[in-house]
Amino acid sequence: MKSLKTLRRDAEDIFAASLTAVDPVRLIRQALKRKGSALIAGSLRYDLNRFRRILVVGAGKASAAMARGVEQVLGGRINEGMVIVKYGHKVSLDTIQLVEAGHPVPDEAGIRGTRRILDLLAGTGRDDLVLCLLSGGGSALFDAYEGEISLADVQKATHLLLSCGAEISEINTVRKHISRVKGGRLAAQAAPSTLLTLILSDVIGDPLDVIASGPTVPDPTTFTDALAVLKKHHLLETFPRSIREYLSEGCSGRIPETPDRSSPLFRKVKNRIVGNNEMAVRAALLRARKLGYRPMVLTTVLSGEAREAAGFLAAVAVEVSRRDRPVRKPACLIAGGETTVTIRGNGRGGRNQEMALSAALAIAGQKGIVFLCGGTDGTDGPTDAAGAMVDGRTAGRAAMRGLDLDSFLNRNDSYNFFHRLDGHIKTGPTLTNVMDLVLILVV
Amino acid sequence: MKSLKTLRRDAEDIFAASLTAVDPVRLIRQALKRKGSALIAGSLRYDLNRFRRILVVGAGKASAAMARGVEQVLGGRINEGMVIVKYGHKVSLDTIQLVEAGHPVPDEAGIRGTRRILDLLAGTGRDDLVLCLLSGGGSALFDAYEGEISLADVQKATHLLLSCGAEISEINTVRKHISRVKGGRLAAQAAPSTLLTLILSDVIGDPLDVIASGPTVPDPTTFTDALAVLKKHHLLETFPRSIREYLSEGCSGRIPETPDRSSPLFRKVKNRIVGNNEMAVRAALLRARKLGYRPMVLTTVLSGEAREAAGFLAAVAVEVSRRDRPVRKPACLIAGGETTVTIRGNGRGGRNQEMALSAALAIAGQKGIVFLCGGTDGTDGPTDAAGAMVDGRTAGRAAMRGLDLDSFLNRNDSYNFFHRLDGHIKTGPTLTNVMDLVLILVV
Numbered sequence: 001m002k003s004l005k006t007l008r009r010d011a012e013d014i015f016a017a018s019l020t021a022v023d024p025v026r027l028i029r030q031a032l033k034r035k036g037s038a039l040i041a042g043s044l045r046y047d048l049n050r051f052r053r054i055l056v057v058g059a060g061k062a063s064a065a066m067a068r069g070v071e072q073v074l075g076g077r078i079n080e081g082m083v084i085v086k087y088g089h090k091v092s093l094d095t096i097q098l099v100e101a102g103h104p105v106p107d108e109a110g111i112r113g114t115r116r117i118l119d120l121l122a123g124t125g126r127d128d129l130v131l132c133l134l135s136g137g138g139s140a141l142f143d144a145y146e147g148e149i150s151l152a153d154v155q156k157a158t159h160l161l162l163s164c165g166a167e168i169s170e171i172n173t174v175r176k177h178i179s180r181v182k183g184g185r186l187a188a189q190a191a192p193s194t195l196l197t198l199i200l201s202d203v204i205g206d207p208l209d210v211i212a213s214g215p216t217v218p219d220p221t222t223f224t225d226a227l228a229v230l231k232k233h234h235l236l237e238t239f240p241r242s243i244r245e246y247l248s249e250g251c252s253g254r255i256p257e258t259p260d261r262s263s264p265l266f267r268k269v270k271n272r273i274v275g276n277n278e279m280a281v282r283a284a285l286l287r288a289r290k291l292g293y294r295p296m297v298l299t300t301v302l303s304g305e306a307r308e309a310a311g312f313l314a315a316v317a318v319e320v321s322r323r324d325r326p327v328r329k330p331a332c333l334i335a336g337g338e339t340t341v342t343i344r345g346n347g348r349g350g351r352n353q354e355m356a357l358s359a360a361l362a363i364a365g366q367k368g369i370v371f372l373c374g375g376t377d378g379t380d381g382p383t384d385a386a387g388a389m390v391d392g393r394t395a396g397r398a399a400m401r402g403l404d405l406d407s408f409l410n411r412n413d414s415y416n417f418f419h420r421l422d423g424h425i426k427t428g429p430t431l432t433n434v435m436d437l438v439l440i441l442v443v
Numbered sequence: 444m445k446s447l448k449t450l451r452r453d454a455e456d457i458f459a460a461s462l463t464a465v466d467p468v469r470l471i472r473q474a475l476k477r478k479g480s481a482l483i484a485g486s487l488r489y490d491l492n493r494f495r496r497i498l499v500v501g502a503g504k505a506s507a508a509m510a511r512g513v514e515q516v517l518g519g520r521i522n523e524g525m526v527i528v529k530y531g532h533k534v535s536l537d538t539i540q541l542v543e544a545g546h547p548v549p550d551e552a553g554i555r556g557t558r559r560i561l562d563l564l565a566g567t568g569r570d571d572l573v574l575c576l577l578s579g580g581g582s583a584l585f586d587a588y589e590g591e592i593s594l595a596d597v598q599k600a601t602h603l604l605l606s607c608g609a610e611i612s613e614i615n616t617v618r619k620h621i622s623r624v625k626g627g628r629l630a631a632q633a634a635p636s637t638l639l640t641l642i643l644s645d646v647i648g649d650p651l652d653v654i655a656s657g658p659t660v661p662d663p664t665t666f667t668d669a670l671a672v673l674k675k676h677h678l679l680e681t682f683p684r685s686i687r688e689y690l691s692e693g694c695s696g697r698i699p700e701t702p703d704r705s706s707p708l709f710r711k712v713k714n715r716i717v718g719n720n721e722m723a724v725r726a727a728l729l730r731a732r733k734l735g736y737r738p739m740v741l742t743t744v745l746s747g748e749a750r751e752a753a754g755f756l757a758a759v760a761v762e763v764s765r766r767d768r769p770v771r772k773p774a775c776l777i778a779g780g781e782t783t784v785t786i787r788g789n790g791r792g793g794r795n796q797e798m799a800l801s802a803a804l805a806i807a808g809q810k811g812i813v814f815l816c817g818g819t820d821g822t823d824g825p826t827d828a829a830g831a832m833v834d835g836r837t838a839g840r841a842a843m844r845g846l847d848l849d850s851f852l853n854r855n856d857s858y859n860f861f862h863r864l865d866g867h868i869k870t871g872p873t874l875t876n877v878m879d880l881v882l883i884l885v886v
Binding site: 299302303304305313315326335 | 739740741742743744745746747748751752754755756758759761762766768769770780
């Protein structure tokens with residue numbers, strides 16, 4: 001039987017294999033091939049001779065790395081380009097320019113970068129090809145507003161919407177109608193050029209209209225819907241005047257509606273997912289098998305409260321350990337998705353570290369179980385760790401050092417727990433983002 | 444592909460097969476066989492000619508049905524007996540007497556019944572065989588106190604322990620030291636007779652010392668431990684005087700300690716699990732296979748918050764539906780265990796109905812998924828339903844009838860939701876109790 005030390009090394013190895021599989025440069029090079037004068041993206045085929053210019057735009061934590069992939073495929077054929085990344089996510093590029101901006105809280109740098117991209121696209125014509133690169137974080141990094149609306153107005157509006165109990169779909173309806181980019185507006189700006197959007201998905205189920213708020217995807221909602229959200233939640237009085245007036249103008253027909261499915265603007269637009277959680281999960285499965293484990297994917301749509309999710313995954317792991325069900329030992333259980341943390345304390349941590357901390361309690365005393373929770377972006381919550389790894393001895397080791405696991409959990413202080421117990425998984429920023437992975441080895 | 448109607452019928456069929464498998468009469472008849480003058484219980488063999496008398500005692504929701512099973516095996520050979528059941532759980536018996544008492548809140552009827560059982564055992568000798576039948580609910584139904592301690596004192600003490608944040612193991616340490624039955628005290632009373640305890644487990648992992656508080660199982664804790672719990676939680680001032688004084692006397696050695704593992708009292712005592720959640724799960728698996736589903740047991744140690752458990756199980760079901768993982772369709776996912784509900788509203792419901800309600804949200808719009816949550820005792824929470832069944836249309840049907848699913852969930856009002864939407868599973872009290880089952884059919 002493998003030792004705990006081997007299990008821990010294997011779990012890190014499997015996690016690393018997943019990260020390699022979703023490296024943006026690699027994903028772009030898989031998705032986009034050049035054959036002579038043809039650019040091939042899956043079933044799509046573009047004759048490069050037909051295009052006068054090729055422009056590359058984009059935003060998101062992975063967009064710089066994606067841009068590098070595009071440069072590797074298209075090289076000197078790219079005429080111009082610009083992508084917006086989170087501060088610290090720079091990558092050296094040849095032709096495509098790079099702007100760093102604020103995330104998760106948007107800042108003026110992002111707005112300035114977005115305006116420059118819009119200016120770039122304003123000059124495109126029917127014989128141009130635009131490649132748009134989107135990934136998680138695009139919603140905050142890639143935005144500019146219409147009319148009199150300021151960043152402060154949008155921040156106040158977002159705060160009001162979040163605290164009134166509005167659903168995320170309602171919030172997005174409002175956001176899309178004050179943005180010059182979201183809800184298909186970017187596609188409108190790029191028309192009549194040919195547009196291909198390549199997407200690294202950080203959302204469960206890969207919904208195109210949600211990832212980065214769907215800049216090149218039809219929007220089924222209207223100005224009237226947006227105003228109805230404000231009415232429903234009694235925000236007409238308190239909402240910033242500039243936004244209220246803009247939405248009213250939209251309702252009266254004086255501003256063009258976000259383009260819907262029937263719009264001719266989308267005739268030359270294609271959206272393609274080039275990477276997602278499924279790819280990371282599949283790589284984990286293959287690597288686990290290679291290391292001698294029986295892999296089993298439980299789900300790729302994991303959500304819910306992090307500490308509760310840990311309990312259920314641990315219940316399956318214990319079942320494997322005790323009864324070789326639902327898969328025989330040595331086994332690797334795999335789950336992908338993204339949980340949430342309801343913050344109750346003022347500690348430091350992230351959803352993956354909190355899940356691992358809760359798992360340590362749930363598997364305390366169990367032999368031959370290792371539980372790794374990691375964010376594929378390498379930064380779990382506002383910390384420098386990707387996640388953490390625990391085993392059946394973690395709770396006991398903590399107790400011996402006088403660390404009260406329950407109390408760290410109740411304070412949402414998972415980072416400091418693992419900092420003191422040396423349980424972090426640290427990868428540094430990976431420049432990719434396809435949500436989270438849970439890997440559980442049971443022998 | 445099977446219709447939703449067929450799926451729902453199959454789910455009920457599988458649940459019924461599980462209940463049949465854990466019927467207490469059947470379980471006792473499987474566990475206890477008579478061959479000539481021998482009574483055989485698994486690897487145990489008792490020569491009935493050696494015993495002058497056979498006595499049957501017991502307590503728990505299933506104890507009357509278990510007693511009937513024993514009467515069917517031993518018939519006229521039983522000399523005397525008494526079991527304590529919850530009000531409404533009566534079964535007609537030949538020789539063994541039956542007492543009905545309060546559960547989950549203990550009452551004087553339970554204490555009187557317990558005293559009569561203790562009196563019965565006081566007269567036993569070395570040539571008697573005592574069969575003890577225990578099942579869920581035994582902790583409340585089967586208890587009598589030492590010295591001056593009254594039921595009101597114990598109720599006050601329990602309340603104080605529960606509200607001070609003491610762990611369940613700490614609470615049990617105190618309970619076992621004020622009881623004339625728990626923590627091995629019943630075995631002491633039955634000595635020097637031969638004692639065989641048959642147990643229907645309603646606790647995850649079947650821990651003998653926890654089920655019905657272990658009346659015939661060694662107790663590793665001491666009077667000193669019990670007093671330490673009061674000190675730790677600052678209850679020495681507020682705790683009922685009778686209990687404080689009794690525990691102090693115990694510490695000073697004037698009262699015999701609960702018997703531990705080394706005690707000779709256990710030399711002729713055997714404890715055997717005759718039924719548990721695993722048996723219900725295995726029956727579900729066999730029945731599902733017979734109906735044409737690929738069965739997969741995810742866990743038999745399910746716990747945690749009911750609504751969160753639903754989310755996790757739904758995430759696996761959706762994975763099966765979308766990607767034929769971790770098992771191919773048509774599939775039957777099976778989970779056993781017992782969840783909890785953190786009560787936030789003042790509605791009516793139970794953990795199984797709440798789990799089903801939460802599942803209805805999680806699988807809303809999904810085709811070909813049916814989700815059944817049921818308590819094997821037939822009474823989920825303080826309601827007349829065993830649980831509930833939902834599918835991908837449940838949320839939509841509720842909306843059409845103007846029922847706000849979220850609001851029912853937030854009020855913990857699952858019973859009324861399913862009452863109005865006709866989604867209950869009703870079996871009536873089943874007289875058994877091996878926790879809960881979740882059955883998810885995916886086609």
